[in-house]
Amino acid sequence: MDLAVFAGVVSTGLFVMSYLPMLLKAARTRDLSSYSLGNLATTNLGNLVYSVYVFSLPFGPIWLLHGFYLVASALMLLWFLRYRPTWNAPRPATDAQDGERVLDRVPSTS
Template sequence: MDVWLLAGSVSTALFAAANVPMLAKAVRTRDLSSYSLPSLMVSNVANVIHTVYVVSLPWGPIWVLHGFYLITMAAMATLYLAGAKHPSALPGEPHLHGVSMSHARDAGSDRTRP
């Protein structure tokens, strides 16, 4: 194995390992309140466009890393669109993309929560 392939393999493993905790926490808690939909969408579009470049390269660590990013970012966007929790939602309360349903119901009313 030459030094270039070794460097690519090690950096791929490190980049992937750095993202696994973020993805695991998002899957476990469904709390993506610190993410924005525009950012997730731009990242996914960029990954799809970047695929055109990556497939022009010979098989190697970059393919693995790019595949990991494609899957990870698609999963994050899917979790977000599926209705991630938001800190303002009450436990067990329905929510929609970071908006507590009781907040949506009570918007504009004079009532306050106990």
């Protein structure tokens, strides 16, 4: 194995390890509120277009890394769409003065 392929294998492993906590947390909590539909859709579109380039290369670590990115970004988009609150759900009322959600207020005992 030459140095370039070895570097590709090591970097693929590092990138996968850096993504796994995000994927596991998203799968466990089903909370993807910090992600936007636009970002996830653009990421998936970019990965699909980039696939034309990656899969034209000889088989190697880049195929594995890109395959992982394809699966990870598709999962995040699917989970976002599946676990999102309904689009038209009513939002809690807010106090115009300080932006505090009315539902978060603790009733006073006085």
